[in-house]
Amino acid sequence: MINLLDLDPKALATFFAERGEKPYRARQVSRWLHQRFVDDVGAMSDLARPLRERLGAEAEIIAPTVIRDTTASDGTRKWLIDVGSANAIEAVYIPEGDSEERSRGPFADATSELDATAPNAAAPFSSDASTGRYRGTLCVSSQAGCALDCAFCSTGKQGFNRNLSSGEIIGQLWHANRALIADGVAAPWVAAGHAPITNVVMMGMGEPLANFDNVVAALKLMLDDNAYGLSRRRVTLSTSGLVPMIDRLRDECPVALAVSLHAPTDALRDRLVPINRQHPLDDLLAACRRYLDKAPRDFITFEYVMLDGLNDDTVTARQLLALLRDTSCKINLIPFNPFPGTEFRTSPRERILAFQRTLTAGGIVTTIRKTRGDDIDAACGQLAGRVQDRTKRKLGSRIPVVATR
Ligand code: SAH
Ligand code: SF4
Numbered sequence: 001m002i003n004l005l006d007l008d009p010k011a012l013a014t015f016f017a018e019r020g021e022k023p024y025r026a027r028q029v030s031r032w033l034h035q036r037f038v039d040d041v042g043a044m045s046d047l048a049r050p051l052r053e054r055l056g057a058e059a060e061i062i063a064p065t066v067i068r069d070t071t072a073s074d075g076t077r078k079w080l081i082d083v084g085s086a087n088a089i090e091a092v093y094i095p096e097g098d099s100e101e102r103s104r105g106p107f108a109d110a111t112s113e114l115d116a117t118a119p120n121a122a123a124p125f126s127s128d129a130s131t132g133r134y135r136g137t138l139c140v141s142s143q144a145g146c147a148l149d150c151a152f153c154s155t156g157k158q159g160f161n162r163n164l165s166s167g168e169i170i171g172q173l174w175h176a177n178r179a180l181i182a183d184g185v186a187a188p189w190v191a192a193g194h195a196p197i198t199n200v201v202m203m204g205m206g207e208p209l210a211n212f213d214n215v216v217a218a219l220k221l222m223l224d225d226n227a228y229g230l231s232r233r234r235v236t237l238s239t240s241g242l243v244p245m246i247d248r249l250r251d252e253c254p255v256a257l258a259v260s261l262h263a264p265t266d267a268l269r270d271r272l273v274p275i276n277r278q279h280p281l282d283d284l285l286a287a288c289r290r291y292l293d294k295a296p297r298d299f300i301t302f303e304y305v306m307l308d309g310l311n312d313d314t315v316t317a318r319q320l321l322a323l324l325r326d327t328s329c330k331i332n333l334i335p336f337n338p339f340p341g342t343e344f345r346t347s348p349r350e351r352i353l354a355f356q357r358t359l360t361a362g363g364i365v366t367t368i369r370k371t372r373g374d375d376i377d378a379a380c381g382q383l384a385g386r387v388q389d390r391t392k393r394k395l396g397s398r399i400p401v402v403a404t405r
Contacts, residue, residue, distance in 0.1 A: 003062045004033055005167035005174065008217035009224045021051065027226045034227035035195070037178035039063045064171040076373030079175065080385065083144050083168055087161050088386035089205050091172035092139040092378045093180065093197070095187070136180070136187055137199040140172045142215050143206025145387035148240055150273050152305055154339040155205045158387040164206070166217035173197060173228060200230060202237040203258070205383045209245035219253045232256065232296035238303065243279040246287040254294040258301040258332070259284065263311050264319035272311070285327055292328055299328045306347040306355065307336050317358035324364060331359055331366040337379040
């Protein structure tokens, strides 16, 4: 049986063509799946009965199984999703309200994570008429665990179990939209007929570029007008720096790119982000500059986790400025989010602000990510899910960069 959620727009077209059906059938079914979020072929009422019966016999819609659904005090909502063999991944919904809500919190003067990738930093909310000043962002996972083992990341510490299928990746967006609509989410654009999720960040569990084919299939659905219809600038992929795959993404599906930098020298980055030993900073930045040719925005976002006493002093900020001199970019500082057993501490707020001032004075637009959902462990780097069977952990230099479908 084929899981219809596994098929990207091209694969869905092929599926119908192979069965002698007209191309518009694929578009019709795509809209049922990804715009009306049905989980039953029988509900696709504008398909002729024989086609529905045939579809029902040959295909199915395997929706995510949610094990836990938690909402934080700031409205952030986290779904723990079963992916079989006692493994679970997490998807996080981050609603962004009006400016009053945005002025609260520990970093009242900072802009939020999404501002760093907004088209115009001076206008933090999108001017898109369909969403006005609001956003509903979904943080999506790409793997059960992660093999790259970054020192400061809870997912990395879980080890790696397996790649998610494209259906499991797009299923997170499918489920979030469906659940939010069912719960009557109070978003003005939903009342106007738009889906609750307006932005996607591939920043959940896993390294998306290590599961390339399945992630790109899901990205294509996110962008397709008969599916989620998001513009490329509203879909951001974050990578720890798999250089060859950055080039492939540029060629095959150039969405907005965020790169987890975290250190301005190879010596420090080798320690924090072990993949740097294979793809050092010079190679990474060259790939970023190549990406800019096709990127939907004219800058790359560099994420930089603020670790107390490790990478947060003024000298380091100046090294960062020198490193990024020739690369059109913005920097998003992420206060380190602790998790049980970690040896790291987050930098004091004053030091984060001083770091930001140095970078801004050096001419790079620098934002500080607002921590969301930390009371339900939904903040960056806190997603642990449930990763069993970690036999594939620490593959050393044999990092899996090619997907198995
Ligand atoms: N694997 C991808 C995307 C997932 S992680 C990547 O590494 O880019 C999303 C972001 O959260 C990355 O920038 C990552 O470095 C950061 N992160 C990981 N652990 C964190 C933690 N404990 N506190 C703050 N940010 C963290
Ligand atoms: Fe994997 Fe990203 Fe965590 Fe590194 S930071 S271990 S690449 S999920």
